Amino acid sequence: MSLPPFALLHNPVRPYAWGSPTAIPALTGTAPTGAPQAELWMGAHPSAPSELLAPDGAGGPQPLDELIQRYPNAMLGPDTVGRFGPALPFLFKVLAADRALSLQVHPTRTQAAAGYAAEEARGVPLDAPERVFKDPGHKPELICALGDFEALCGFRPAPDTARLLDALAVPLLARWADDLRAHPAAEVLPALLRRVLAEDRPTGPQLRDITRALHRLAAEGGPFAEACAGYARAAAQYPGDPGLVAALLLNHVRLTAGQALYLDAGVPHAYLRGVGVELMANSDNVLRCGLTPKHVDVDGLLAVTSFHTGEPQVLTALPGDRFEDEFPSPAEEFRLSRLRPGPAAVRAELPTPQILLCAEGRARLHAPGFADLDLPRGASVYLRPGAGPVELTGRGAELFRATTGAPAQAGTGWPNSRS
Template identity: 45%
Template structure:
């Protein structure tokens, strides 16, 4: 058995929490600085390290590169050029992230080639495409998790805009009302996100004042208006605050997830979640961030399809819930044991896997009798060459395990 514990990197972005990841890992709380993401995988920027029985650590990136077929399996290694195709994260958002979208595989390949020809260094701050791959992602809530994702039905958005109508807003409301479809959304979004600063400085305060009145009156769109007010306070004079009026406002309960395919415009607001995504750094931002913003390029990749954002609860398979998507890079599943439940679950090897414990304590047993204990916040790497392992809770209380694998179409 070559299942090995992982030592994972913590990313200290400013929007992170000073308690969530530290508490998960059993470290002193609060942490000295915000901790936003715990990375599990073989990302070149911050790979996990596998911890051998002798305590010696090796970069998971080096382990995979030294034996791609043994670690990933023949099909996965061939499909992804010897790269682990997914990255698993714990996301701890204390403050909103940037408003962003990710490219399709074709858009990423074209953008990467274009920037390579232009000679833009891959680590440059203004680089949009540091790699030639797509970046779909799925986020599954561990706590109540708040997000903006996908364009709301235009008819519903027209109702919202009319509920907070101001003299400066009316013409934009009627623009969408005259064409309540993806083309109308594209026209309004493009107009707002490219407004000259003087025009934005005139319109945005009107909109924020109208949102305050709507909240005071306990209006129908109270949650949406509160979100816009929070974003306006954090990012004054930013066109992304207006754009937030066009997106679905979501509150996920623990265990619920959303899948963000190529082109989906989104913004994570607050909460803790498990996130799985393609192993890529391609992000196009349009606002609400001090990082590089490239509105023209974002407009090339944004998908203006509209309607309610699907919320996934996972397809039940025994005590396992599987979050199926059309992403070939990954699949995420969740296994739960209630307090007092000690049933054993067999995980048949289907390819490279990362197993993450988010509650309780688990015991992993191999066919040869080897055992690995997995505590809350800990994760293990299981290469494709491993046989099935058996997992069961130990100790008291409930236990939760997330299982990240390559997409089923690759193995």
């Protein structure tokens, strides 16, 4: 086998209904089709793997997951195979949302393993609509905005939520504001969710009252105006969905380009709109709690949700050197950084598998004995570890780099030397 050290990726696009028809085509320089293009997947997920276009042309494009299964050590390196088995431990995406995604929570690894085993034992088919755990893994995720980006993330501090519910002045919510002031949020919030999602779902007229109040607060200005505008849009996108009440309990976050959120297990979240790069452990385990036509398993949801309240932590990349900034996250499966190479070649030996996405400008990869690889804006490339030194140059280039996280972090490649 003579696989080159790097190869361009040909990536599948997921056409979920909430996707922007234009943002991903604008990034990749392709013509919009008129259909939504929600997510561009860069990775080896078996349901939609990227394909490698080998620069030497040998064998033509091949699915990355199949190449990894056939050549785990060559494609991932023995360290990564030892840590995670013969599979790429992360999935890298460009996400482009015109409308809100479902409100959701991801389980811990222990919860996922137990839930997966229980559903397997009960014989629930993997593709059944009520199936919750698609695999035994957890799914920490990190999203970095590429422009103006709106999200809901974690439960808002209880006194602030009580103020918002008061300001909405809707009878359905008044009692919960009092409860939030009188009792611990960790008791009130699960009771509220159980009530609105299962036992006593709000009626259409009640949801319309809330929506009217959201429009009023959005128009009046004040501390909740921006959040209320976001909630009102979500209400219009998912009419009659009781998840709107759950959304009111969460922090509304506005990110600008380069700002990021890390979503750990148990943290409820929803992306409302915007374009970003997202890096996550390679799992499909999602428990939905609203803003969705899909199955909502309320007991399962409450069992994995963390009812911790607080302000969300907005991350920015920590300056490494002048060439690479890293987004801090505790995930073992992945690490996200941003590279800004210039005309002087930066050289690296890579011990872990990597995917680079060129988000701005143009970059070029060079390895002795192989054809140079041009990375225009929107192009992505897979670099396999241990294939010798690789050099990167760029013109106005900004690249996002996905690779495995700690403990191998000390030696994931760039930046280590310059030539």
